[in-house]
Amino acid sequence: MQSLNDPSVRAAGESSKSERKREAKRLLELGRALTKLNSRQIGQIPLTEELTNAINEHGRITSNEAKRRQLQFIGKLIRAADASAIKAALDRVMGTSAQARFEMHQLERWRDRLMTDDNALTEYLQLYPATDRKLLKRLISKARADTGRAAPRTLFRFLRDHERLHTQDD
Numbered sequence: 590m591q592s593l594n595d596p597s598v599r600a601a602g603e604s605s606k607s608e609r610k611r612e613a614k615r616l617l618e619l620g621r622a623l624t625k626l627n628s629r630q631i632g633q634i635p636l637t638e639e640l641t642n643a644i645n646e647h648g649r650i651t652s653n654e655a656k657r658r659q660l661q662f663i664g665k666l667i668r669a670a671d672a673s674a675i676k677a678a679l680d681r682v683m684g685t686s687a688q689a690r691f692e693m694h695q696l697e698r699w700r701d702r703l704m705t706d707d708n709a710l711t712e713y714l715q716l717y718p719a720t721d722r723k724l725l726k727r728l729i730s731k732a733r734a735d736t737g738r739a740a741p742r743t744l745f746r747f748l749r750d751h752e753r754l755h756t757q758d759d
Contacts, residue, residue, distance in 0.1 A: 613664060619676060620663035624648065626682065634678040640666045696752060700745045704732050720751060 624647045647659045702709035731740040
């Protein structure tokens with residue numbers, strides 16, 4: 590029989606030391622990913638002011654040891670914040686969420702349709718009447734004529750940027 594003083598006996602809902610270490614490492618990696626974002630991307634993530642300041646400070650630090658300590662501090666701040674909301678927003682910003690992948694695939698389908706189907710342009714312009722028609726027609730024409738990948742990429746970027754502008758206006 591195990592005694593109540595035995596460290597292997599835990600109260601219900603209490604995590605083991607290994608579980609706590611894994612969680613701390615996960616939050617540290619989340620913090621490391623946040624430090625690699627630019628200011629525009631950081632602005633899209635729901636962070637406390639203190640956490641935002643800590644991330645910005647990490648970018649100014651040059652000493653490796655000081656960076657390590659600052660990263661530990663960022664992990665501690667994330668622990669106090671809503672880590673799941675931060676992770677979800679980071680996935681959206683980085684394009685790794687299911688929603689971001691879905692949106693990217695939709696834009697790829699539009700690009701492919703615009704390159705192959707003349708009626709697709711009419712449909713697109715009906716959906717997005719504020720589109721610069723001349724520019725879009727020129728990009729489609731270049732994408733159809735280009736055997737490489739540069740012109741289709743340019744068309745995709747136009748559609749992506751236009752979609753972002755459209756969703757910000759809503």
